[in-house]
Ligand SMILES: Cc1cc2nc3c(=O)[nH]c(=O)nc-3n(C[C@H](O)[C@H](O)[C@H](O)COP(=O)(O)OP(=O)(O)OC[C@H]3O[C@@H](n4cnc5c(N)ncnc54)[C@H](O)[C@@H]3O)c2cc1C
Ligand SMILES: Cc1cc2nc3c(=O)[nH]c(=O)nc-3n(C[C@H](O)[C@H](O)[C@H](O)COP(=O)(O)O)c2cc1C
Ligand code: SF4
Ligand code: SF4
């Protein structure tokens with residue numbers, strides 16, 4: 011059996027799967043049930059001065075019959091008394107000494123940070139996560155993303171936390187910035203032991219078209235919320251990778267955003283996450299989803315001969331490069347497996363209207379389209395719309411040109427193959 | 434592998450429910466709602482975690498999916514094919530409430546377990562030797578499930594089987610359009626691969642080996658010898674050649690070669706699932722005229738409605754409130770004399786008539802074997818059925834029973850559940866002694 015033990019900046023957990031700081035990690039009873047189900051760690055629902063929440067709080071993207079592809083919330087940090095939270099953290103840690111409990115925090119003044127850090131550590135926290143990410147409500151009060159969007163403030167508060175904390179400190183970054191890297195670097199300068207990302211993305215999930223009010227509706231009004239769930243995964247993957255490959259950034263990462271199964275989690279790990287956190291999919295389907303995450307990852311590792319998780323962390327990062335370093339002479343064309351094709355001709359309309367007009371009706375009258383390979387630019391669109399797995403494949407065609415990138419072309423006059431489809 | 438001739442009659446059958454391709458399985462898996470405390474699980478006698486195994490198909494964790502299935506039901510590969518899912522898991526899928534086609538759980542279960550067999554995935558190892566030993570009487574699904582679980586606990590097990598091969602009715606009885614004997618035999622090998630399951634064939638208990646002797650040899654016993662031979666019909670001429678018991682006939686079809694070329698009109702007597710299997714099998718083998726003769730009404734037939742609907746579609750004729758009273762023919766059956774019954778199951782005067790019949794298959798039930806337990810003082814038998822508690826224990830300390838001999842004759846999946854649960858009880862009991 012491969013070893014799934016994960017280490018994120020000194021926070022060790024039996025596997026890399028943590029609950030993100032959110033409703034599923036709101037109380038001791040919940041976190042304990044999650045640990046029983048197999049979760050390796052939990053980031054406790056953010057603690058600070060307890061707030062009062064609105065009703066309702068959530069909205070979801072409905073898309074082609076599936077609800078919750080994207081998810082949005084306007085709830086704030088914990089609304090439960092701090093004493094209760096700390097007592098439950100203590101009890102949970104005592105019962106589950108091997109699991110990681112990370113306490114998420116959000117307060118304002120240096121004194122408040124000092125006090126809440128001391129109390130978290132007294133309760134047994136294995137680590138702290140500074141919530142510099144909440145994009146609604148809390149930022150109006152000068153906290154959350156209001157901190158995360160200002161590198162200087164981020165660095166200063168991270169510095170305070172490191173001054174007071176004995177356990178590792180993770181900084182949770184907000185995706186509501188143009189470029190994530192300066193914010194990761196600010197946390198690093200402040201002395202953080204790692205970063206977590208992403209928190210939610212500022213969003214309006216929908217509009218009630220009968221009442222003319224955005225959703226979720228609170229009486230007659232609404233407000234912008236935080237977007238998360240499967241739909242945000244590409245954004246989170248990019249931000250994770252952007253930090254991972256930055257030569258100046260060296261902190262471990264806890265990856266978050268749209269993880270629903272083992273494969274999603276693995277993608278974060280391959281782009282540099284030492285652990286991963288999940289909120290929305292747990293909210294939608296329960297703690298039990300972790301069984302498949304653990305088992306799927308273990309199977310993947312055993313089948314490929316990986317023994318430890320760290321052998322996977324960041325394994326795909328070196329292959330994330332600049333556009334200018336991609337090989338312009340690498341040529342692929344689409345090929346249709348006629349025996350698999352069901353004749354929907356979605357590839358044809360996609361190519362015709364959305365790409366390069368090189369998929370045509372079959373002259374023999376069958377519904378299996380033909381591809382004009384001289385015109386095909388290898389864009390993948392047809393493969394994406396094809397409903398049959400493995401029916402359309404993108405096949406490399408040798409063209410006699412040696413690999414050449416745009417940068418090599420500009421700098422050294424490397425020869426590029428003639429453009430295709432650019433009439 | 435057991436000895437299964439290639440040219441046996443059943444070999445010509447196609448699957449009534451064809452296997453899913455991967456694309457089909459993934460589409461169906463993604464439709465499952467992953468219900469919590471799901472009703473489909475409650476309707477499965479082995480309580481397979483259905484939402485979990487289906488979700489794992491959707492996440493491309495098929496190995497995990499197979500593990501989830503086989504953890505609860507080591508005969509999950511055959512159950513996927515032979516379970517009457519319409520009245521079990523699929524019948525209770527919440528989609529039925531929505532008026533949307535229910536999830537095809539059996540076909541998804543088949544997809545994952547077939548992948549496991551093809552890839553050679555195994556999930557269970559024998560436990561470390563406890564030094565205790567258990568004797569199992571009968572080698573059908575109940576005993577196989579029991580033996581496998583006992584091996585996981587580390588107990589030594591020996592199966593005593595009266596025939597020359599184990600497998601029970603799953604090998605010799607189930608309709609070939611659900612599963613064929615060679616596939617059932619592969620499953621037996623899969624179960625046996627845990628190692629350490631000793632098999633003694635050709636031994637009928639207690640005739641060839643007494644209960645006393647078995648008790649001496651083993652620390653505990655599991656009785657899983659199923660039901661006995663076909664019951665016979667008390668009609669004049671009922672012993673003519675061409676009149677056969679259903680279970681016997683099915684076995685010949687599954688493991689041997691039948692010549693039905695001369696049969697034009699076949700009649701199957703009975704209204705249970707065995708009768709419904711036989712009529713469909715006869716049609717599948719090309720017999721032109723197949724009639725089901727049942728003494729009650731269509732509505733009270735104990736066979737499943739979905740099976741009867743399929744049989745009718747395949748061209749089987751139903752003769753209800755009808756009873757054969759005599760058979761006749763020259764050296765073999767050629768004609769049957771039928772009488773119609775009124776609503777009180779009394780023959781209607783003057784309704785007797787003769788029909789052509791060159792094969793009559795009697796499917797009016799199997800005898801019950803509980804009486805064979807007479808040598809075990811504490812075992813209580815009621816109408817031939819061995820009485821057991823919820824832990825599968827009989828009244829005799831250390832003697833457990835499960836499967837058809839204890840439940841009166843149900844499905845493979847019940848036998849598996851009872852065999853497995855008996856192993857858990859036996860393990861606890863052996864710990865105690
Ligand atoms: C025609 C037919 C079709 C069926 N179709 C289906 C179906 O489609 N789906 C489904 O789920 N179920 C079906 N069933 C029911 C299913 O086969 C049984 O419920 C199941 O096989 C019971 O398992 P068991 O282990 O209790 O008994 P069996 O399968 O009957 O196995 C008992 C074993 O014990 C052996 N034995 C008997 N007496 C002795 C003795 N004295 N000493 C030693 N060994 C002995 C027998 O030879 C046999 O191998 C069908 C049954 C029949 C008859
Ligand atoms: C209802 C809800 C409440 C949340 N509360 C917090 C919070 O208190 N602190 C925090 O750091 N993040 C909070 N988050 C953000 C999540 O921890 C997580 O970063 C985000 O949802 C992305 O992960 P996901 O796509 O798996 O949901 C919350 C998210 C949701 C949906
Ligand atoms: S999920 Fe539970 S708490 Fe939330 S609205 Fe529904 S019933 Fe109420
Ligand atoms: S999209 Fe795929 S299945 Fe449809 S016509 Fe094109 S190749 Fe065939």
Ligand code: SF4
Nearest residue numbers: 465466468473526527
């Ligand atoms: S009841 Fe139906 S939808 Fe729900 S888990 Fe079971 S198979 Fe899936």
